[in-house]
Structure formats: structure tokens, C-alpha cells
Amino acid sequence: MKNILCTSLLLLGLQQVSAQNxxxxxxxxxxxxxxxxxxxxxxxxxxxxxxxxxxxxxxYNDIRFKISEPTNKIQIDxxxxxxxxxxxxxxxxxxxxxxxxxxxxxxxxxxxPGQESKIRFYYSGKPLVAKNAPWDxxxxxxxxAQGKDWIGVAVQGTGAxxxxxxxxxxxxxxxxxxxxKVAVPNGLMNVSNGRFLGSENLKNxxxxxxxEVKSPINTYDITVNIADYVHIHDNYKGxxxxxxxLRENEExxxxxxxxxxxxxxxxxxxxFGTYPFKEDGYKLVETSYLGMEHQSAVAYGNKYxxxxxxxxxxxTGVGLTFDFIxxxxxxxxxxxxxxxxxxxxxxxxxxxxTTYSEAVFVECTLGYDKAMQYINGQGANVRNDRPIIGxxxxxxxxxxxxxxxxxxxxxxxxHIVNDDAKWWKIILKYxxxxxxxxxxxxxxxxxxxxxxxxxxxxVFNQYLRYKNIPQLEVQQNGQxxxxxxxxxxxxxxxxxxxxxxxxxxxxxxxxxxxxxxxxATVEQVDFNRKKMFYTAPRKSLQE
Numbered sequence: 001m002k003n004i005l006c007t008s009l010l011l012l013g014l015q016q017v018s019a020q021n022x023x024x025x026x027x028x029x030x031x032x033x034x035x036x037x038x039x040x041x042x043x044x045x046x047x048x049x050x051x052x053x054x055x056x057x058x059x060y061n062d063i064r065f066k067i068s069e070p071t072n073k074i075q076i077d078x079x080x081x082x083x084x085x086x087x088x089x090x091x092x093x094x095x096x097x098x099x100x101x102x103x104x105x106x107x108x109x110x111x112x113p114g115q116e117s118k119i120r121f122y123y124s125g126k127p128l129v130a131k132n133a134p135w136d137x138x139x140x141x142x143x144x145a146q147g148k149d150w151i152g153v154a155v156q157g158t159g160a161x162x163x164x165x166x167x168x169x170x171x172x173x174x175x176x177x178x179x180x181k182v183a184v185p186n187g188l189m190n191v192s193n194g195r196f197l198g199s200e201n202l203k204n205x206x207x208x209x210x211x212e213v214k215s216p217i218n219t220y221d222i223t224v225n226i227a228d229y230v231h232i233h234d235n236y237k238g239x240x241x242x243x244x245x246l247r248e249n250e251e252x253x254x255x256x257x258x259x260x261x262x263x264x265x266x267x268x269x270x271x272f273g274t275y276p277f278k279e280d281g282y283k284l285v286e287t288s289y290l291g292m293e294h295q296s297a298v299a300y301g302n303k304y305x306x307x308x309x310x311x312x313x314x315x316t317g318v319g320l321t322f323d324f325i326x327x328x329x330x331x332x333x334x335x336x337x338x339x340x341x342x343x344x345x346x347x348x349x350x351x352x353x354t355t356y357s358e359a360v361f362v363e364c365t366l367g368y369d370k371a372m373q374y375i376n377g378q379g380a381n382v383r384n385d386r387p388i389i390g391x392x393x394x395x396x397x398x399x400x401x402x403x404x405x406x407x408x409x410x411x412x413x414x415h416i417v418n419d420d421a422k423w424w425k426i427i428l429k430y431x432x433x434x435x436x437x438x439x440x441x442x443x444x445x446x447x448x449x450x451x452x453x454x455x456x457x458x459v460f461n462q463y464l465r466y467k468n469i470p471q472l473e474v475q476q477n478g479q480x481x482x483x484x485x486x487x488x489x490x491x492x493x494x495x496x497x498x499x500x501x502x503x504x505x506x507x508x509x510x511x512x513x514x515x516x517x518x519x520a521t522v523e524q525v526d527f528n529r530k531k532m533f534y535t536a537p538r539k540s541l542q543e
Contacts (some may be wrong), residue, residue: 009512030395038071077161077168082125276338293332314377331357345390352406408534415532
């Protein structure tokens with residue numbers, strides 16, 4: 001599943017960002033040079049042993065690929081602190097050169113488009129340990145209440161090559177799935193993505209646990225979860241639901257997950273389409289860190305609490321009616337895991353839509369008014385510090401506002417459309433059109449422009465490429481009230497709903513002054529009464 005990253009200079013020109021110095025290491029990790037674009041990954045088959053005492057990994061990854069451009073060299077990635085033991089191709093060891101996290105492999109021949117082959121990449125080492133997972137990447141080594149090992153990994157943004165050799169870019173996923181075989185000390189279990197194939201006692205103090213994913217998968221989603229787990233199985237309307245939890249939490253988990261998961265699946269499948277990875281099943285796996293959207297093996301660490309570790313990110317009380325991690329991380333199965341951004345600069349495609357899915361869940365369960373209360377309450381978390389879109393080609397994410405501001409932008413678009421039946425059809429079509437596909441911001445904008453029959457490009461650009469949000473400017477011009485939008489982009493247009501003398505009206509506003517009403521004062525007008533549009537506080541100007 002390979003796509004070429006959009007490199008339009010126009011996008012860079014639109015971004016208002018402070019100067020940053022990117023390094024060769026950043027370009028190697030985030031860029032798409034010939035050594036990456038010349039081949040398309042077909043499948044990964046990972047076979048490793050994890051030693052908890054040493055905090056080490058040893059094993060190999062079989063990387064099957066298909067040539068798309070003539071090449072005699074490819075780039076695979078593995079963090080510098082990890083050892084390359086050998087790379088075998090056609091039964092011969094290959095020469096390679098390491099450059100930061102990149103491993104440039106000489107294939108000993110020029111391969112032509114359409115050719116398919118496989119390398120076996122042997123490696124070993126001690127992967128980096130996260131200090132504050134999932135916000136920094138790495139392994140997490142903990143103990144459960146019985147003193148048994150409890151191990152996980154989270155590498156989104158940091159890169160999957162932190163712990164296994166891989167083509168570490170979101171622009172390419174293994175088209176035909178992957179297998180993950182992990183040997184762990186006897187008495188422990190490993191849970192990875194997809195379906196469980198079986199386990200084998202290796203007669204050396206280790207048991208290997210074998211898993212297989214049928215669907216394409218983001219490389220940062222491939223995961224391991226090691227603990228003395230118990231397995232809870234359920235099936236809901238034909239979808240396998242599997243929960244792997246610490247032994248002492250079995251009964252608590254049964255009740256807690258049953259409260260949210262089934263109604264969540266009803267809601268999300270209604271609004272976003274069929275669960276994208278039915279062939280691989282749905283799992284929640286208890287982790288010592290808060291959570292991560294590992295495809296078909298969602299990491300869960302919210303301690304069986306409502307809200308976000310018992311708190312409410314919306315500051316309204318509505319967020320305490322559901323388990324934030326269950327809802328948010330599962331939302332990623334549609335937005336992030338199924339619909340994926342080519343470059344992490346466009347991670348709002350993952351996080352904005354997924355944060356919006358929280359409000360969608362609230363609307364499904366509690367109604368529109370509570371959903372608006374929830375999503376507008378999240379506005380208090382927006383910093384408006386820098387653009388949501390980062391720099392392309394250098395492994396650079398934009399502002400953390402991609403979560404809440406991204407969701408509020410989508411809610412704004414909903415109210416620009418002003419037709420809920422049409423809006424939900426658009427959201428469903430978006431999810432289904434780009435199911436299991438890799439896209440970019442321009443693709444999203446073009447889709448919504450077409451489906452709404454509205455030129456939303458200036459709206460997207462203002463919210464995504466600038467730190468500022470639209471501000472309504474109001475002035476008294478004689479007996480007339482006049483309004484306009486103040487934005488960084490030109491040709492900005494967005495409706496305004498207001499109430500005057502007990503009557504509510506809706507008009508289209510641009511960057512140019514427009515008369516709102518005759519014989520009225522600014523003080524008489526109630527602006528944005530229902531908070532349908534995410535904008536800055538209005539600014540009144542002198543006549």
C-alpha cells in the first residue's frame with residue numbers, strides 16, 4: 001500500500017511556523033527517497049525472543065516486497081542502538097551501510113518493477129525504554145501485583161524501528177498482513193495483533209506465542225503485550241470481542257468493558273461503517289501505560305475508570321459517562337488504522353477525526369445537546385500555539401491541537417453544512433471510501449469540497465495551517481451592525497447564526513464587512529448562541 005507524499009510548495013508557504021532546524025536523521029526517517037519508494041512491502045513475518053530480565057530482543061523479520069522502480073538498493077530502518085546481525089537475500093548475506101536509523105541494503109543486483117522477493121533481517125539488542133509511555137516511544141517494563149513481568153511497547157511518532165527492522169514510514173503498509181511470533185518466559189503470555197494461531201513450548205524456558213494479521217497494518221501498530229493474562233471472549237453481532245487482562249482484574253474487566261464496548265460498536269458502525277478489521281477481531285489488552293490504538297489489539301490502561309483516569313477532558317461532566325480510552329482508542333480503528341495519513345505531519349487525519357468520534361459516541365448515547373456540550377467543553381484544552389499540520393518529509397508532527405481543535409473544526413464543518421442527514425452520509429462515505437487507504441490533507445479537503453458542494457478549502461486551511469482561529473469582528477456603522485471574519489487566509493466564508501429581538505437568523509459572512517441589521521446596536525445581538533462554530537471571542541470595533 002504505497003503512496004507518494006504530496007510535496008506542494010504551496011502547502012509549505014501557507015504554514016506559519018517558527019524556523020526549525022531539521023537534521024539528516026529527520027530526513028532519513030521522514031522522507032521518501034528512491035531507496036524507499038522503489039519497493040512496496042507485501043508482508044512482515046516477525047519472529048523474536050524477548051528476555052525480560054535482560055530487557056533484550058533477538059530474532060529476525062522476514063520482509064517480503066515487490067519492486068516498483070528499478071533499484072539495487074533499499075532502505076530498511078532500525079534504531080542505531082540495535083544490532084544488525086546479518087541480512088540474508090537469496091541465501092546470501094548482503095552488504096549494508098548504516099546511517100543514523102537507516103540501513104541501506106545492497107541487493108547485489110538491479111531488480112525490476114514487478115519482481116517480488118524477501119530478505120531475512122537478523123537483529124538483536126536492548127530497545128529504548130520509555131520514560132512516559134505513550135507520549136514518548138519505547139518499551140515499558142513493569143511488574144504486576146504478583147511480581148510477574150508486565151511488558152508493553154508504544155512507538156507512535158518515535159518509530160517502529162525502535163524495536164524491529166521495518167520500512168518505517170506511514171506511506172507503506174504490508175498489503176497482505178503480518179505475522180508476529182514472540183517467545184517469552186514460561187508462565188507469561190504474549191498478545192499481539194490479529195488472530196491467535198497457537199503457542200509452542202520451545203523446551204528452553206520459553207514459550208512462543210504466534211499471531212497473524214490479515215489486514216494491512218501501520219508499522220507503529222504492530223505490538224507485543226507480555227503478562228500473566230487471562231482471556232475473556234465474547235461475540236457481538238458476529239464480531240469477536242476478546243479482552244486480555246491481568247488475572248486480578250478479570251471480574252472487574254468483564255463488567256467494565258461490557259458497559260461501553262457493545263454500544264460503542266453499534267454507534268461507530270452506524271456512523272463510520274463496518275468495523276474495519278473484522279477478519280482480525282477486536283481486542284482490548286490491559287497495559288501499564290494509558291493506551292494506544294494498536295490495530296485489533298487496542299492497548300488499555302485506564303484502570304477501569306470512567307473518563308480519562310477518572311477525570312473529564314471536556315470539563316462538563318459528560319466525559320465521566322464513558323471510559324475515554326476505550327472509546328478514543330477504538331475510534332482510531334476507523335481513523336488512523338483504517339484511514340491513515342501518508343506523513344505524520346498530517347496526523348490530524350488520525351487524531352482530529354478520532355477525537356470527534358468521542359462526541360459522536362456521546363450523541364449516539366446521550367443526544368445532540370450533550371454532544372455539543374462535550375465537544376465545546378474541549379475547547380478549553382486548545383492552545384492555538386502553532387499550526388496543526390507539521391513539516392513534511394522530516395518526521396515532524398504539528399501542534400497537539402490536532403486533537404481538540406481538529407475535532408472542533410469538524411464540528412464547525414457539520415454546522416456549515418447545516419444538514420445532519422447529509423453530514424452523516426458524508427462522514428460514512430469518507431470512512432468507507434478511504435477504508436484501508438493512505439491519504440493526505442489535500443485528499444481530505446477535495447473529498448469534503450465535492451461531497452458538500454461547498455468550497456471549504458479556506459476553512460480547512462485556516463484551522464489546519466495557521467495557529468489562529470477565525471474571529472468575528474463587529475462594528476456599529478450608524479444605525480447598522482456590520483460583521484466580518486478576520487482570518488489569515490483570504491476568501492474565507494462561513495455562516496453566522498445570531499439572535500436579534502427574539503428571532504434567530506443565519507447569514508453567510510466573509511472577510512468583507514456585511515450589514516447584519518438596520519436600526520440595531522451591537523449590544524442587542526446575541527452572537528453564536530449555540531456555539532456551532534469554533535471561533536475566537538468576537539471583537540467589537542469603533543464606528
